[in-house]
Amino acid sequence: MKLLLPILLAIGYGLLMYRLSVWRTKRQLDANSTELADPILNQLTRQMAGALDLPRIRVFIYEIEPVNGLAAPDGRIFITRGFYQKYRNGEVTADELASVIAHELGHVALGHSRRRMIDFSGQNALRMVLMMIVGRFIPFIGIWIANILTSLVAARMSRSDEYEADAYATALLIKSGIGAGPQKSLFTKLERLTKTNAGAVPAWLLSHPKAQERIAAIETLERKWGQALRGA
Numbered sequence: 448m449k450l451l452l453p454i455l456l457a458i459g460y461g462l463l464m465y466r467l468s469v470w471r472t473k474r475q476l477d478a479n480s481t482e483l484a485d486p487i488l489n490q491l492t493r494q495m496a497g498a499l500d501l502p503r504i505r506v507f508i509y510e511i512e513p514v515n516g517l518a519a520p521d522g523r524i525f526i527t528r529g530f531y532q533k534y535r536n537g538e539v540t541a542d543e544l545a546s547v548i549a550h551e552l553g554h555v556a557l558g559h560s561r562r563r564m565i566d567f568s569g570q571n572a573l574r575m576v577l578m579m580i581v582g583r584f585i586p587f588i589g590i591w592i593a594n595i596l597t598s599l600v601a602a603r604m605s606r607s608d609e610y611e612a613d614a615y616a617t618a619l620l621i622k623s624g625i626g627a628g629p630q631k632s633l634f635t636k637l638e639r640l641t642k643t644n645a646g647a648v649p650a651w652l653l654s655h656p657k658a659q660e661r662i663a664a665i666e667t668l669e670r671k672w673g674q675a676l677r678g679a
């Protein structure tokens with residue numbers, strides 16, 4: 448019991464921290480977002496909702512600068528003001544922004560967004576719990592081990608999630624008549640933007656695998672599904 452109690456306390460504290468950060472994130476999103484009101488984009492989300500047999504897809508603009516898209520566990524999709532501005536400036540097309548919405552919808556549909564909250568806001572809580580537990584048994588290098596374990600879990604989780612969300616988006620974009628073209632052109636565009644801005648990587652790319660590998664994965668799916676459709 449003497450050994451167990453501190454561990455239970457550490458886990459309890461970690462869970463509390465995690466709940467708190469999820470709650471803070473949700474409040475932040477609620478307070479700083481407004482529903483998307485662009486007629487062209489709304490038409491595209493209606494097309495995607497139709498393909499999914501959903502009454503509607505709720506998309507919001509989140510008032511922050513970094514170019515990013517997020518999915519809340521309750522199914523709402525958020526596009527940052529910075530990303531939306533790129534669309535308004537003509538740097539990103541409506542179809543390309545729709546591919547971001549489709550990708551984020553994939554995270555919701557595949558149940559990633561609930562897990563991703565850990566990635567998003569609670570990763571420190573996990574690290575801390577591990578640090579307290581591992582550090583108790585292995586002094587000094589315990590912190591180092593906890594850090595490695597945390598980043599291993601996070602990296603594995605996000606990499607496979609991204610490919611799955613991409614595949615979902617490819618299928619949805621094809622089914623709703625938008626096609627996978629914009630999904631691929633956006634990756635190329637964002638990567639180019641990264642280079643011209645001298646290392647200012649859009650957050651949406653930073654948290655995701657390499658653009659070239661993602662494009663290749665989408666093309667494999669297009670070929671596979673194309674064959675299946677022709678065969679049918």
Ligand SMILES: [Zn+2]
Nearest residue numbers: 550554609612
């Ligand atoms: Zn993603």
